[in-house]
Amino acid sequence: MSNKIKINLKVNGENVTYEVEPQENLLRALRNNFNWDVKCGCEAGECGTCSVLLDGKEVKSCLTLAAACDGHEIWTDKGLGLNDRLTARLQEAFVECGSVQCGFCTPGMIMAGVEYLKNGGKADRKAIKYAISGHLCRCTGYIKIVDAIYKVAEEIEEGALA
Amino acid sequence: MKHNLKLVGTAVPRHDARAKAKGEQLFSDDWTMPNMLYGKVLRSKYPAAILRGIDTSKAEALPGVKAVLTAKDVPHNEDITKFGQMIDVGGGFEGLYKVLATGKIRSKSEAIALVAAETEEIAEEACNLIEVDYEPTEGVFDPREAIKDGAYLVSSEDNSNVIMRTKIQDGDVDKVWDQCDIIIENDYYTSPNDHAYLETEGGMGWLDENGVITLRVGSQVLEHYRTIAKILGVPHTMVRNISVPMGGGFGGKEDITVETYIALLVQKTRRPVKMVWSREESIETHAKRHPEYLHYKTGATKDGKIIAQQVSIVLDGGSYTYLTPWVQMYSTYAAAGPYKIPNVKIESVSAFTNNTLSSANRGFGSPQVNFAYERQMDQLADKLGISRVEIRKRNIMHNGDAMPTGFIPQGHIALEELIDKVDKSLNATPKPDRLPDGRKVGRAIAIGHMTYGRLTFMHDSSRVSIRIELDGTVTLRAGVPDIGGGQASVLAEIVAEELGLNIEDVHPFIMDTHLTPLCGTTTATRQLYMSGNAAMKAADVMRDRILNEASKILKYPVESLALGDRKVYLVNNPTVNVPFVTVVNSLSNNGGMLETIEQFNAPFTDVPNLKDIKGEVLPDLTYTCHGVEVAVDEETGVFEILRIIAGIDAGKMVNKNSCEGQVEGGAVYHSLWATHEDLQWRNGITKANNFSTYIIPTSVDIPDIETIILESGGGFGPYGAKGVGEPSDNSIAPAVINAIRDAIGTDLNLNKMPITYEKIMCACKGIKID
Numbered sequence: 001m002s003n004k005i006k007i008n009l010k011v012n013g014e015n016v017t018y019e020v021e022p023q024e025n026l027l028r029a030l031r032n033n034f035n036w037d038v039k040c041g042c043e044a045g046e047c048g049t050c051s052v053l054l055d056g057k058e059v060k061s062c063l064t065l066a067a068a069c070d071g072h073e074i075w076t077d078k079g080l081g082l083n084d085r086l087t088a089r090l091q092e093a094f095v096e097c098g099s100v101q102c103g104f105c106t107p108g109m110i111m112a113g114v115e116y117l118k119n120g121g122k123a124d125r126k127a128i129k130y131a132i133s134g135h136l137c138r139c140t141g142y143i144k145i146v147d148a149i150y151k152v153a154e155e156i157e158e159g160a161l162a
Numbered sequence: 163m164k165h166n167l168k169l170v171g172t173a174v175p176r177h178d179a180r181a182k183a184k185g186e187q188l189f190s191d192d193w194t195m196p197n198m199l200y201g202k203v204l205r206s207k208y209p210a211a212i213l214r215g216i217d218t219s220k221a222e223a224l225p226g227v228k229a230v231l232t233a234k235d236v237p238h239n240e241d242i243t244k245f246g247q248m249i250d251v252g253g254g255f256e257g258l259y260k261v262l263a264t265g266k267i268r269s270k271s272e273a274i275a276l277v278a279a280e281t282e283e284i285a286e287e288a289c290n291l292i293e294v295d296y297e298p299t300e301g302v303f304d305p306r307e308a309i310k311d312g313a314y315l316v317s318s319e320d321n322s323n324v325i326m327r328t329k330i331q332d333g334d335v336d337k338v339w340d341q342c343d344i345i346i347e348n349d350y351y352t353s354p355n356d357h358a359y360l361e362t363e364g365g366m367g368w369l370d371e372n373g374v375i376t377l378r379v380g381s382q383v384l385e386h387y388r389t390i391a392k393i394l395g396v397p398h399t400m401v402r403n404i405s406v407p408m409g410g411g412f413g414g415k416e417d418i419t420v421e422t423y424i425a426l427l428v429q430k431t432r433r434p435v436k437m438v439w440s441r442e443e444s445i446e447t448h449a450k451r452h453p454e455y456l457h458y459k460t461g462a463t464k465d466g467k468i469i470a471q472q473v474s475i476v477l478d479g480g481s482y483t484y485l486t487p488w489v490q491m492y493s494t495y496a497a498a499g500p501y502k503i504p505n506v507k508i509e510s511v512s513a514f515t516n517n518t519l520s521s522a523n524r525g526f527g528s529p530q531v532n533f534a535y536e537r538q539m540d541q542l543a544d545k546l547g548i549s550r551v552e553i554r555k556r557n558i559m560h561n562g563d564a565m566p567t568g569f570i571p572q573g574h575i576a577l578e579e580l581i582d583k584v585d586k587s588l589n590a591t592p593k594p595d596r597l598p599d600g601r602k603v604g605r606a607i608a609i610g611h612m613t614y615g616r617l618t619f620m621h622d623s624s625r626v627s628i629r630i631e632l633d634g635t636v637t638l639r640a641g642v643p644d645i646g647g648g649q650a651s652v653l654a655e656i657v658a659e660e661l662g663l664n665i666e667d668v669h670p671f672i673m674d675t676h677l678t679p680l681c682g683t684t685t686a687t688r689q690l691y692m693s694g695n696a697a698m699k700a701a702d703v704m705r706d707r708i709l710n711e712a713s714k715i716l717k718y719p720v721e722s723l724a725l726g727d728r729k730v731y732l733v734n735n736p737t738v739n740v741p742f743v744t745v746v747n748s749l750s751n752n753g754g755m756l757e758t759i760e761q762f763n764a765p766f767t768d769v770p771n772l773k774d775i776k777g778e779v780l781p782d783l784t785y786t787c788h789g790v791e792v793a794v795d796e797e798t799g800v801f802e803i804l805r806i807i808a809g810i811d812a813g814k815m816v817n818k819n820s821c822e823g824q825v826e827g828g829a830v831y832h833s834l835w836a837t838h839e840d841l842q843w844r845n846g847i848t849k850a851n852n853f854s855t856y857i858i859p860t861s862v863d864i865p866d867i868e869t870i871i872l873e874s875g876g877g878f879g880p881y882g883a884k885g886v887g888e889p890s891d892n893s894i895a896p897a898v899i900n901a902i903r904d905a906i907g908t909d910l911n912l913n914k915m916p917i918t919y920e921k922i923m924c925a926c927k928g929i930k931i932d
Binding site: 037041044047081091092094096099100103106110125130137141142143 | 173175176178179180181182183184185186187188189191192357358359360361362407408409410411412438440441645646647648818819820822823826827828829830831852853854858859860861862864866867
């Protein structure tokens, strides 16, 4: 019945081989292999909860074909937080700023924040709001999420994270 | 003696925030087991039909299918809806809970059959193979039609579509209409809206080694395990939910969602079963905010005093009763607004229709009437030539004023201060007529009141347990469903505060129906009030034990000692102290009990006479004021919210971040309800069933929220706190619409949701759209 194919990926710094269905999206492939921090909110590219970094660029994993990721590198919120200082700092800023309520959008939001900051994003609330606008949050009203990204952007500008 | 507060009021991080930020928090969909099956629900093809028969043979024959259940396979397919209340309220408040369809199908979301299979794909294919013999019927989709004689009957169990009728009357409106210098009369309609939590409903279950049906399902009401046990025909001890923090709730996970289905499939297959709803299934299936058709007639004298408020409300209850009577009570008691009005008549009726069922959604019946009465107020002000701030101030309730039932709220009423502060901030600079880009600018404020804590005739209670460990840390056990508002963490904060410990010293273990004391539901903005007080009681008991023991060690009287910095110290000379952990070990050595469970009871009242509700039906209320500034493009009707000022009397901010988070999140939750959140119901079919068609606010749709949080100390929660979760979304929607009205200078098309850009554009051109 199954037409599973093998793909080789680097996930959170580790070389792995996943068996996936040809039509399987990256979201399912990651979750089927216990990357539970990648959340499924709509599976239609509308909510942003499943965002991961694919070769350093933020993508919605539900809209990404797993098979097409063969040979590519993926980082998720959990993995990046353990390996990347800026991500760990942003995660902590989310804690400090009260940016986390139910927490379901949080890993995806942090991916958006990390991409913004790594691309030289400034402490500019309007720009931060645009950077996270592909991510829905129903709890916070976004204010404290913007606060956290803004705070880390300021720290980068002040050289505190150099 | 009590010490000065160290944690309470600060922005101390919540215990669960770090795990959630680091991607370590597991939600309902993140649990799996070996040998696990996948469950699916077959939903009705039609919103109204008679179920003639079901043939499951082809589905059962599909390889990989392990169970196909229909109503005949459910041990007890019907029960009475219960929402964790400790008493049987009766009196029309409890309706039918039917697990799988029989007789008349009442909506598209009606569950026809359940399937468990080796994979999700097989389960879905099996659903497609179930042959259902439907006889489609006409149905009724408007509750105003449903209550008419001879209307299509939605259910096969009732001989009327009316769910409940109720009335509140004070004075006599009919005697004073001719004394009114002005009467404002309007019809309003408020849309159903979806909770749109980012986590859909889901979870898993299995049989434990003793045959206990064990669930891991996020639910706002742990006490549903009793209903599930009854459905399964097993004792309450044999269904356990080790619940999971929810990715948002907002009332949508207050009714039973997946848990009965999973339990039935586990009981049948004796294997672990997982079920997770897709976004489409979630939006099409779970209960919505009640759509309400409201008629308001407000009469005032020329000095701006309202002397009569007459309201009639028709609520669309959808396909089943669920929480409709409770929601109706909230709409009815709140319908006159937070105003002191001598003559009030409020009549409400709820009815079945073939729409998706209606039940709890943040605000629970309050935002619907709030939208209408606050729309009335601005029209009244303008007709009388009195400012919209002034008209409110001339009529608002103050401490000691009675509500229309005669009940005098005992908590503080901060409406005047809220109005003044929000107005001052909103109008700190003169309002420009237009922005440089030509868009018209509008400003408005709106106020609201909403109860925190359940209706008092539900006899609400909560229990919390604490155990002091031998290293001086504290295990807190509480069956408190955490939907993301910090419901559990705040209990730890209270206990840490009262025992003079650090926040990290107290760890909450939560949400297990059989291992944690039941805290009651995470609904009705009640957890801080109810479980907060229970936690406070438990901490008080333990503090007394600690102080008594410390008194023996330090040889100073108990009254001279206090707790703080993980020590017990002499208040007049803190250098005389003993470590908390030393006292704990001494207490243990001397046979003292290091554990306690305490219960807090809300005020209890009797079930009111629904034909004429009098007296106390709620414990207290939280008051809000929202200020909004918008810019409107008259050519397109497109508006932008430029400012939102969210004012609330929180009584006391127990956790600053959590409290602000509710106030900000609440304002955004309903910022676009009136204009954008349209499920596009068409004869019982939900057209907008995903996030590209059902539009909720994104980060670029709303401005930064300016919060004004008063701390009057006048609430009945710990430290004088009031509840903020639901009241936070209460007065924002009319503020947005009234600001648009202020910008475009007309009331045309602004009374019936959804108030689309098209309607606003037409209003600007004087074209009426109904």
